[in-house]
Amino acid sequence: MSEKDKALVGISACVLGNKVRFDSGHKKNKFVVNELGQHFSFLPICPEVAIGMTVPRPTIRLVQSDNEIVLVESKDSSKDYTGAMARYSKETASQLSQKKLCGYVVCANSPTCGMERVKVYKENSARKEGVGLYTSNLMEAMPWLPIEEDGRLNDPALKENFVNRVFSLHDFYCSMGEEPTVRKIIEFHSRYKLTLMAHHPEAYKEMGRLVADVKSYPIDKFFTIYRLALMKALQQQASRKNNTNVLMHVRGYFKRSLSKTQKQEIGRLIEDYRKGELPLVAPLVLLKHYLSSYPNDYLSSQAYFDPYPQELRLRYGL
Known part of the structure; x- marks a missing residue:
């Protein structure tokens, strides 16, 4: 199958094996790369790198500040990336919505890419109730788009459902x-x-x-x-x-x-x-x-x- 005939699928660059994480590592998913890679044409994106953050870099997290969720460095909350990430996310989501994107695989637990149960810190506690800022914008801009986390693809039913939706949208x-x-x-x-x-x-x-x-x-x-x-x-x-x-x-x-x-x-x-x-x-x-x-x-x-x-x-x- 030629690349132009494959379903176009966005993916967190680290899940594809790119060494772009805060510690210069990756989270390569073998099923995604070795099996889905035979049928999908991947579009890798790392939002952190895209807004100019370095590799390696300090860790970041979501913090509840009054009625707003902000994205800041874990050890120095004065270093705020909320605005830059929001602008990049909205611009990218708008651009991707114009493409025939058929799905997206995001990195679990990430404060930018996590799809669900991302830690949100408030004072001395943390609750797994957030969505990564980048993925949140994807969901808002493209409510029809199949989105799944790398870790959830270990579940046979969730894996089948996601792949089914991607191929169905591509067929459409x-x-x-x-x-x-x-x-x-x-x-x-x-x-x-x-x-x-x-x-x-x-x-x-x-x-x-x-x-x-x-x-x-x-x-x-x-x-x-x-x-x-x-x-x-x-x-x-x-x-x-x-x-x-x-x-x-x-x-x-x-x-x-x-x-x-x-x-x-x-x-x-x-x-x-x-x-x-x-x-x-x-x-x-x-x-x-x-x-x-x-x-x-x-x-x-x-x-x-x-x-x-x-x-x-x-x-x-x-």
Whole structure:
């Protein structure tokens, strides 16, 4: 896959292995670099270095000052980087929102890049309740953007959900091409019906009504509305219950083609998955086999069956 065909993903430079941390070190994530790097085109950014901080440098932290969160040096609070970081973050977030950025991997616990539970100091105590200043601006400027922390990618479910969202957004951008059209929107939505059913059944219904009314909107406005709705829906992890419902729905398409024994076999696999005795990939493999034997154009178009490259093996842990 050429670089231009890969999903463009922002990343904290230290997570990519760049030695830009305060101690001249890095936080290289092997899964991100070695596996996702085969499919993503990374855009590394270190906000601290970008605003002129040195490597190495004194540590910094978030401090509650009256009703404001400030970014200061840990040992000398008179050295305040709040203004510089806020300006850089807003400018960069604005620039990135104009690109077809499909995701962002940020560094956990960082006072600039942390996504959640970042320490905020007040007097002699610290609470893990903050968001890094840089990432906070990313979230505000691009509420549709899949963002995940490096440490959380060790969780199989969170990892799968993030990768799924990145590939889905990339697919959306590729499907729209140079400019969105009503036809492109409808065709894309049709391919993601099973995916939406698995992640968020209520959003699936709401988005169906939205798409049915697409001609009532200026197409550029609908593009932004649909993108946000899609990514918010996929942010909810696909539950075992919802996946089971989708699997049973798919099974229904083969009811006139399968023998009694085949129906029992796929039924047993779906039930074993529902009970947590098998991973999702088990019934999916058999359903995909039936699909190859008994073709169905609608099912063949569904992104649900292959949301990302199989070599990532993300569904083995679900």
